[in-house]
Amino acid sequence: MITETVLPKLTLLDPFECGLGVWANMIDLDRENTSVAPFSAARFTVEPGCTSEVDSHPMHEIWMIAAGDGLLTYDDRQVRIGRSDVLYFEPPKPHFVKNVGADTMVVFSVWWNN
16 A cells, blocks of 8 residues: 655745846745754756856855856865765855856755854
8 A cells, every 4th residue: 555645845935136147046944933954055046157146154055066067166266066066165265156068057055054
């Protein structure tokens, strides 16, 4: 006998523009006015040829690249990144990405305070 299970899916909130060709959706982590996780999360996209804004903050951050190819600038160093890469950003080091591929980059980000 197969039983139906309701998956605990999270909701992407409405997208907002955060630079030319860069869109973000916060991930709703609230359940009954309480967060389900000790971090915040978002998905953002970067259109081909576009660059995210420079980000520098006191939070730890991890990016998981779901699609696309980019040139990451992190703490004044550059490295190519792409699908399946997972990156950690130490605070408050500046970071941003330029989409250097033909497809939209899709990045999932989580961040937290120590």
